[in-house]
Amino acid sequence: MSEAATLTRTAQKTEHFDVLIVGAGIAGVGGAYHMAKERPGSSFVVLDVQETFGGTWATHKYPGIRSDSDLYTFGYSFKPWVGAPIATAEEILRYMGEVIDDNDLARHIRYKHKITKASWSSQDNLWTLEAVRTDTGEELRFTTNFLWMCQGYFRHSKGYTPEWPGMADFKGKIVHPQTWPQDLDYKGKKVVVIGSGATAATLVPNIADDCAHVTLLQRSPTYFIPGRNANELADTLRELKIDETWIHEIVRRKIVHDGAAFARRAQEEPEAVTAELLAGVRAFLGDDFDVEKHFTPRYRPWRQRIAFIPGGDLFMGIASGKASVVTDEIDRFTEKGIALKSGETLEADIIVTATGFDLAVLGDIDFSIDGKTLDFGKTVTYRGMMFTGVPNMVWVFGYFRASWTLRADMVAEFVLRLLKHMDEKHVKKVEVALREQDDNMPLLPWIDPENFNPGYLMRGMHLLPKSGDKPEWRHSQDYLAEKEAFPLIDLDDKAFVYK
The missing domain is CATH 3.50.50.60 (FAD/NAD(P)-binding domain)
Structure with missing residues (x-):
């Protein structure tokens, strides 16, 4: 040509x-x-x-x-x-x-x-x-x-998964949530979810009922806000038969206002905000659970994103025994799971790396x-x-x-x-x-x-x-x-x- x-x-x-x-x-x-x-x-x-x-x-x-x-x-x-x-x-x-x-x-x-x-x-x-x-x-x-x-x-096309020693030795499946196989069978299996963000917090309670057990493994904790999946102001305005366009704008403004105030408080009085957030977790897990170890981050609130936990489903799964949380660092993968730096081992059939983008x-x-x-x-x-x-x-x-x-x-x-x-x-x-x-x-x-x-x-x-x-x-x-x-x-x- x-x-x-x-x-x-x-x-x-x-x-x-x-x-x-x-x-x-x-x-x-x-x-x-x-x-x-x-x-x-x-x-x-x-x-x-x-x-x-x-x-x-x-x-x-x-x-x-x-x-x-x-x-x-x-x-x-x-x-x-x-x-x-x-x-x-x-x-x-x-x-x-x-x-x-x-x-x-x-x-x-x-x-x-x-x-x-x-x-x-x-x-x-x-x-x-x-x-x-x-x-x-x-x-x-x-x-x-x-x-x-x-x-x-x-x-x-691909999520972020760190390279840990021994990953090739693991005989089970390693999955990232971003490329979740639709045919993945986790029923009756032991699952370890690595991560501490919104993805891990969402995944754990949603598979817990079907797994033999699911463990949330985190290097360090994250802040969460548990609560009802409802907006009382929106519900009240709907009871009053307010037009949805008005409800949408009013509620948006209220949420933005409250969010800005919360972010400001997180900077100006981080200890008080931390105490409030942890009190929300203790309301689900009780005083006997080690909230200090597993849900108290090293950083002040809002230096990383805070995920909302509707109905406290993550904490309810932990309280029921269907899920557990381990705060530790990974030493290496083994044929049967993960060896932690503390000396503890976690057996797993499936390991989910909810480790970010x-x-x-x-x-x-x-x-x-x-x-x-x-x-x-x-x-x-x-x-x-x-x-x-x-x-x-x-x-x-x-x-x-x-x-x-x-x-x-x-x-x-x-x-x-x-x-x-x-x-x-x-x-x-x-x-x-x-x-x-x-x-x-x-x-x-x-x-x-x-x-x-x-x-x-x-x-x-x-x-x-x-x-x-x-x-x-x-x-x-x-x-x-x-x-x-x-x-x-x-x-x-x-x-x-x-x-």
Whole structure:
């Protein structure tokens, strides 16, 4: 085939869109809603590598998979949530499916599209994305004026499992919750779940009834909040026949207000907050259980995420004897289980490594700007969503202490305002840059480890952009402050460079 014929064929396979959204999870579907509503004349497409929408809720299929934050704030601002605050993956996917169906978004979403490269050309003011169909192997190419990254923050194809000595010697099965085999038979088996976060706390009570016994093995404890899976304010408003739209907004505001107050107390009076959290655990396990050893973390509350335990099901499983908790360190795996550094051994038929995520910055896509490989870790973040030297791109990274969707909604509103502003200025390119007044600004990590330090973030901090000591050059964790600041962002500030 001649060179001209090859170029013609490539051109025919290239599709152009005004906006391209990467990811059909909670942020991507929300972005598609805002595009369809606010910019009906613009072309856009959502590309996702999975077979369906949902992101994390489509990836994880382990028993009992549920939210660890309330759905009044994890749900969208534009669609009331009417179920229990803590929801199953099935309920969340049904809710997202209604958003897609009610707003005719399915025609904009393409699944099984794995993006491999994204290249920006300043000559053309375009992003070019190369992708492959995971089912057919077909190579595809897209161009877009604006790239909206909603792909999440972890690698969906594989979870994080540390390398322990002797893993190859173990004769049973080793499973990560992120790639849970649907045919895994744990009935009547001895199961050890390694981990101490929301995944482990969800999994243990949901398999305990079927297992011979399930042991939660943790190196160090995590804070949990046990309680009823209900929102009394929402229930009261429903009794009063208040419209669900009003209920949704009122309850969201109350939850955000209470959450901010709790986070502030966790910093200002950590001893009191710790005592309150541990009292909630003792209410289920009693005074004879060693709460100090097994459920008292080494860090102050909210330096890592706190999961809600609906109905206290984890603690009820432990109290019943169907589950147990061991706080120790692993020495090595053996043929029959795990040898601990204390000298104790745990026999197991199945070992579940609920040991966290692998951080994936920008979806493991090979990014380049005008032919030069993009080193994301050398950029500086503008409010955690735009990055110095990276044109026409916004990234959605949610909150650590509040629902992801709160920030996804807010960033979507910013994107639509920015696109409109570019139209009005008749410009095709925008990027952020440090201003003269930022010349001597110290560059800091993406987030202060003293503020928030889960393992997945600490392992990947070098991959993330730098931040500054000014509000506009940080990824803030203060939703209430950002809620006020985002609508007031001056799009003609010197931080925005148009061309």
